[in-house]
Amino acid sequence: MKKVLTLLVVMCLVSFVKPVMACTNFLITPGASVDGSSMISYAADSHVLYGELYHFPAADYPEGAMRQIVDWDSGRYLGSIPEVAHTYNVVGNMNEWQLAIGETTFSGPDTLVNPEGLFMIEDLERIALQRCDNARDAIRLIGELIKEYGYGDGGECITIADTEEVWCMEIMGEGKKKIGGIWAAQRVPDGEVSVSANIPRIKHINRNDPDNFMCSDNIEKVAKKHGLWDGESEFVWFKVFGNDYSNGKNFREREWFILNALAPSLGLSMDDDELPFSVKPEEKVDARKVMELLRSTYEGTELDVTRNIKIVN
Numbered sequence: 001m002k003k004v005l006t007l008l009v010v011m012c013l014v015s016f017v018k019p020v021m022a023c024t025n026f027l028i029t030p031g032a033s034v035d036g037s038s039m040i041s042y043a044a045d046s047h048v049l050y051g052e053l054y055h056f057p058a059a060d061y062p063e064g065a066m067r068q069i070v071d072w073d074s075g076r077y078l079g080s081i082p083e084v085a086h087t088y089n090v091v092g093n094m095n096e097w098q099l100a101i102g103e104t105t106f107s108g109p110d111t112l113v114n115p116e117g118l119f120m121i122e123d124l125e126r127i128a129l130q131r132c133d134n135a136r137d138a139i140r141l142i143g144e145l146i147k148e149y150g151y152g153d154g155g156e157c158i159t160i161a162d163t164e165e166v167w168c169m170e171i172m173g174e175g176k177k178k179i180g181g182i183w184a185a186q187r188v189p190d191g192e193v194s195v196s197a198n199i200p201r202i203k204h205i206n207r208n209d210p211d212n213f214m215c216s217d218n219i220e221k222v223a224k225k226h227g228l229w230d231g232e233s234e235f236v237w238f239k240v241f242g243n244d245y246s247n248g249k250n251f252r253e254r255e256w257f258i259l260n261a262l263a264p265s266l267g268l269s270m271d272d273d274e275l276p277f278s279v280k281p282e283e284k285v286d287a288r289k290v291m292e293l294l295r296s297t298y299e300g301t302e303l304d305v306t307r308n309i310k311i312v313n
Contacts, residue, residue, distance in 0.1 A: 023104040024197045024254050025159040026290055027166045027278075031191030034286040038161045042093060042102035043294050056130060058089040058096065072122045079118050081149060087130040097133035099162050101125045104196045106170070108155025108241050111226050114173040117152030117181065119145060121171070125158060135160045135167050139185045139214055146171065147216070151181030155241065157196045165190075168277075169214075170200050172241060174222055182222050184215040184237055186277060193262060193285060194278040197254035200238040201277055238274075251275040253303055258293050270302065 028039040065083040070076065094100040103121060124145060128138040138160050155172045169185040186202050188194045189212070194201070206213045219237075223229035228240050238250040255275055260268040262281035298304050 022198070023102075024195065024294060025102040025104050025157070026258060026294060027159055027161065027168070027188050027194045027196070028285050028290065029166050029188050029190045029192055030164065032193050032281055032285055034284045038100075038163055038166055039285070039287065039290060040100055040102050040159050040161045040166065041290055041294055042159075053092045054090075055092075056087070056090040056126065059087050061085060061087075067127075069118055069123055072120060078152075079149070081118075081145075084131055088133070090126065090129045093125070093129070095129040095133075097162070099129060099132060099134060099138060099160070101129060101138070101161075102159040104157045104159075104198050106155045106157060106198050106200050106242075108172045108200070109226065109228060112173040112175055112182070112222070112241075113152075113154055114150060114176050114178055115152055116177060117146075117150030117173055117179065119149060119151055120153045121156040121158065124151075124171075128160075133162075135162045135165050136214075139167060139169050142169065142171070143183055143214070143216060146181035146183065150174075150179035155200065157200065159196055160185075166194075168194065168196055168201060170202055170237070170241075174218065175226060180218070182216050182219050184219065185213065187212045188278045192278040192280050193259070195251075195255040195258045197252050199250060199252050199255070200241055201250055201255070202237045203250065203274070203277060204235075205237060253298075257296065257298060257301065257303065261293060 024041065024043040026041040030036045030038050033039055061083045066080040067083040068080050069078045071078055089096040093102060103125065124142045127145065128141055132138040132141055151171060151173050155170070157168055157170045160167045160169055166188045167185050169183060171181060171183040174180040174182055184202050184205050205215050205219070207215065220229065220235060223240050224231045229235060251274065253270065256268060256270050259275055259279050262285065263279040265282060266279060268275055
């Protein structure tokens with residue numbers, strides 16, 4: 001059976017819109033799905049976002065053509081880069097090759113943000129979809145663009161999937177007035193699922209395992225320069241580049257709920273300091289299960305808001 005990638009945009013149909021801190025991306029690899037499909041979700045839970053589905057038709061460009069980079073929110077012209085000869089058809093967050101991208105914001109340290117960087121996350125997502133036909137090439141292209149032109153946004157995780165592989169790529173700037181950026185990407189092992197919900201989730205980066213990890217070559221140097229790492233202790237990505245949203249953990253209740261629901265025998269707890277990057281679900285997942293988990297109100301769990309209702313006469 002031919003593998004198919006499904007992108008579920010839940011709550012709001014949004015594409016390349018800066019959300020509040022309430023995005024949940026649920027990642028399902030082909031080996032973890034009922035029908036052998038890749039699936040990623042992109043839930044942007046915000047009252048200020050509305051159902052806009054953007055279309056960027058495939059196009060051909062003459063030699064020497066330039067692409068204008070315009071700030072998505074303000075419409076301000078930021079700069080230009082060389083255009084490629086042909087761009088792919090993109091509808092929403094997926095292109096004609098079934099390459100799909102979702103996003104969650106984790107902000108990261110303020111000291112790493114460089115407003116002079118050319119690219120915001122929305123531009124990188126859109127360019128990758130217009131120029132790439134697989135997840136690995138999309139990650140490499142984004143890394144190259146960041147290095148050459150600079151990243152001007154806060155910490156972001158983009159979830160990238162094709163019909164064969166699913167990845168998390170976490171990106172930050174390199175510091176004020178420093179053109180460049182830092183990034184790390186980890187592949188979700190086939191047969192497993194992962195969740196990203198406004199928290200950096202990558203723990204260790206194994207440069208000797210290119211099948212499952214990719215990253216920029218300046219990560220430790222930048223962390224040490226900005227006093228985020230002492231250069232001697234264990235380098236843990238989510239601890240070095242985390243923020244107050246996580247309270248020192250590498251997960252929020254949304255990650256815990258989904259991973260625990262699919263692999264209950266692991267006994268994952270909200271009291272843990274960290275959760276595994278991914279788990280093998282005890283039953284394979286279909287699109288209906290994805291929607292069920294993402295619309296859950298945590299009824300029957302320790303997060304159920306009705307457990308502490310006080311009736312006042």
